[in-house]
Amino acid sequence: MPRYRVQFSPLFKAVTVDAGTTLLEAAARAHIAIDSVCGGDGICGRCKMIVTEGKVGGNVSSLLTREEIRQGVVLACQTTVESDLIVDIPDETRASDKVVIDQDAQRFRAARPGIKKREFEKSPLVAKACLHLAPPTLDNNTADCQRIRTVIEKETGIFSMQTGLKIIRRMPEILRKNDFTITATIGRRGGVAEIMDLEGGDTSSENYMAIVDVGTSTVVVHLVDAVTMSTIDTQACFNSQATYGREVTTRMIAAEKRGTEHLQRVLVEDINELIGALAHRNEINLKDVNAVVCAGNTAMMHFLLGIPTENIRREPFIAVTVDPPAFRAAEVGVKVNPRGLLFPVPGIGGWVGGDITAGVLATGLHEMDDVGMMIDVGTNGEVVLGNRDWLMACSASAGPALEGAGVQCGMMAHRGAIERVFVEEDDIRYEVIGGGAPDGICGSGIIDLIAVLLERGIIDRSGKLVDGSDLRVRSKSGQGKFVLAGKSRSLNGREIALFQDDIDNVVTAKAAIFAAAKIMLERLNLTFSDIDKLFVAGGFGNYIDVRNAIAIGLFPDLPVSDIVYAGNTSIWGAKLAAFSSEARETLREISNRTTNYDLMATNDYVEQFRQAMFLPHTDIELFPSVARRAPANHEAR
């Protein structure tokens, strides 16, 4: 395939790309941040560029005026490179220096209407600045370190910098070998800045960060470009700590018996593999990954940092820290730049962690005028209730079923996963991520399937498979199962089925979460009807069928338009933290002002949980829309 050089003006940046590459992609490779809200779908019309020399391909967008087309204006995302090019990027096309929540919006398009657009000042955790220093003379005899700092202060506005001895010792050589042109890597850490690294020449465009969602069942990493603030690539895996137990509590017991360092090592290896794979795939040097931002529940963060967890699982459930300072990633064994920083997103309490603080930031719950609720569906299900005046959070142990991990044919929401199940022509059908044959079923597919089974009477309201209700209900080793895809239709020749145990796990999970939400409301003398907006967070799929989630009683029975699926808000909030100290400050503020409500402190929880162990609930009055849809099937037991 021919390769062409694209020269962008007035930035003097150039890049060589394959023929057919879009201009948007070429700009990203040249580390130019472009203001694209739709993420390259050609619908927002923001990525306007002017081709001044060379030949391009692609569609002429209807979003351009006749005059624009005459001037050579194109939409970068709809225009391909077909020769060497010179391309003008108008000022308004370049992304502003604001960190906008919408940047990730293409992944959560379905959710966007419910989320306010907010902007934060850009100030990445780690920034790079190319410095051109005047060589010293008898009349300009400032010391090397002070010479460097003065220029950094002028270029970045950052004062009061710390500098490690090792960096100071290297200063004279690096300055003099590079004609006093160097690039400083500057990290922000605990209220002060730090010169983390010095490199010869201009390396300021090579600056990356890893954003990590440390979940009990899954670990997700987004590799981001710190210059353009764009996400380069993502990768996820199951948390290998599962060897020590699927539940957080069993892992804590394991940590007490064998030492926290075992659980730490396993988790750090997962993170290293993910970051390593992303860096390799995108031809990025690990030493240019300068920061790692981690959000996770409190226990996971303790494991990651090697902090004892024994008091988290014992009344009164006390964490060692919910707001660990930024450390050097190397201190815990995370392999990036040896002096790179690890920033843990601050959490709220022993069972409500930084993933939830990040979620509140990402959804904007903390800024709402009316009452909002956020449910984070994970191995622990967390519920946050509140608005701009008050916030309250709790956590319930749900098990990993809704993340696809406590389910025999479960898998994460990536290529090959059944992510939707629906009835069409009176048949139960499914949709696979990426198309093709299925390899398993992810959280959103499981919710759909159970709702469909319930609606068709294949399972009863207690979630039990009804013998003889459908040909696909079979039995294996004394356990019932529903076969969704036979061996011949699956990717790997393994039958894809939902077992009775799987269904029981899902019912337990949704009951735990629903009971938690209900208890919190009661505690504040509120009911579900007081909720203005429900944000649902969790990594169980790109799309969740809200009606089905209501049908099985996972979500409360609110108008569908009031329920917003926000995706992995843990990553989303952590990413804002990576790019903006204003966002980091807001996270800390959310962490400080959220009341940590312990379900164990109430006597009602067990009873509420028991009542929620039905589909959708023992008290069908709580689900009027469900009762209306299929009244025959919904007699209380």
Next chain:
Amino acid sequence: MPRYRVQFSPLFKAVTVDAGTTLLEAAARAHIAIDSVCGGDGICGRCKMIVTEGKVGGNVSSLLTREEIRQGVVLACQTTVESDLIVDIPDETRASDKVVIDQDAQRFRAARPGIKKREFEKSPLVAKACLHLAPPTLDNNTADCQRIRTVIEKETGIFSMQTGLKIIRRMPEILRKNDFTITATIGRRGGVAEIMDLEGGDTSSENYMAIVDVGTSTVVVHLVDAVTMSTIDTQACFNSQATYGREVTTRMIAAEKRGTEHLQRVLVEDINELIGALAHRNEINLKDVNAVVCAGNTAMMHFLLGIPTENIRREPFIAVTVDPPAFRAAEVGVKVNPRGLLFPVPGIGGWVGGDITAGVLATGLHEMDDVGMMIDVGTNGEVVLGNRDWLMACSASAGPALEGAGVQCGMMAHRGAIERVFVEEDDIRYEVIGGGAPDGICGSGIIDLIAVLLERGIIDRSGKLVDGSDLRVRSKSGQGKFVLAGKSRSLNGREIALFQDDIDNVVTAKAAIFAAAKIMLERLNLTFSDIDKLFVAGGFGNYIDVRNAIAIGLFPDLPVSDIVYAGNTSIWGAKLAAFSSEARETLREISNRTTNYDLMATNDYVEQFRQAMFLPHTDIELFPSVARRAPANHEAR
């Protein structure tokens, strides 16, 4: 010897001491800071206490009123313990929370009239706070780390603290093993505070710091109590780097050839030995020494921190850093608390270091209305000129003669050193520090001796011994010498004599310093008569005879009352830095606003130096008082 218990009220502190101990000393042992300006000489009358029970000895001071004596008021420094006691300490007797320069005044009494009394807010580099925490409950479920920090913030007013992972990991155990009563060690470092250590129970009275003057020829350490801000003990030694050369430049060459780490190791060993000896002698645990404040010339600080010095000795004479941040002492091998801090006093340029900044702070040169000058007499002689509006500094290589190190029978100014030489009954006599037989001669004695020899015609104006001028002028291996004390009169049976080479070294030293001072004045279109106050710093004795220093041309010919001998201002300023962040800020301000003037940048220096190689100077007009005293002896050559 009987021992008695002294109970101090209203502080509830008690201590057991030997009979005959003064109350001032007993209070110091109980870590109670007392406002004593005279340092225990009974002349300031500030250390008033009331003996309410028990028997005391000592003199009744004339500084007490009849009424006070009737009430049992005593001066603590003049009163000894002769039984178990209960002693009331009035509020006004306790030292205020201000750091007063005068605290060290007893060592520099002669100087006091010339130095303004200034106060700084107390905020030691490292403070200890005993914390009584409420144990957690379900309703008070704050995490351990945040629980500790909240109380620290309340107790100390320090916010935004960093905490190391190792400390965080230990928190749950230390809290629960000590019923939630712990002592936090809090260090201030680069604009933020840090929880350096946590100990069980109340250890807040055990907090010490080492103040180090890192000189080219001598290393001096003061061990200070961080609670009472008093100096416990002092110790000094010659800098063992002398093996690599007496001059800074030869050591830099050695560092380039053999590696900076060699020079670092030797220096760190000296410091460790001094701190170790002081801790041992005063029964202090090294782990309770939480900070080391170091002031020294720029090259010495580079050696200490293992930073390359090669550009300091080559035009344009550039240091790597003149303001290194605070490090962990362990990073350079200084053995105190493993997490203890090392704070280098900021310097000015490649040849003007933190010892000079400290000196300016200590003397108050930076606050003067009129023009002041400070001369620091050391192996490098530094001259600072300025006032509240401007400051300018330069450095001249003088050699170690005036510190007693470049002189055959030279020694430091401690017990056994001849510190004064004078003529009495037409005979040359001397005074020995501590009395008894002499072991050598220190800087102040050398200056006196040369002045006396010059006055009596035993040396001529070029500093050459005149054969036959005195019976004590002899010759050894072809070199002339003046014998001050024969073998039978010295402590170790070694003759104490001044050799021709020694005299030449002194003449070179004083010429270098005087020429530097003269050049700086000329550069600013000033003359010596514009100087309102001359501060003389340096560790060459407890007392320096200003007239003799003028007579040999070391000091300019100013009225004696305008010359203030300020002692080791490097230690003095560093001590202020140890106790007050306001002082640390002022040091940084002095460092920033002082122009570093390089003598090598002027063509005049060599000529000025040559002219100053006479006693007192080629141009006798510069020394009118000397010319008046002994006109006959002062013909220009």
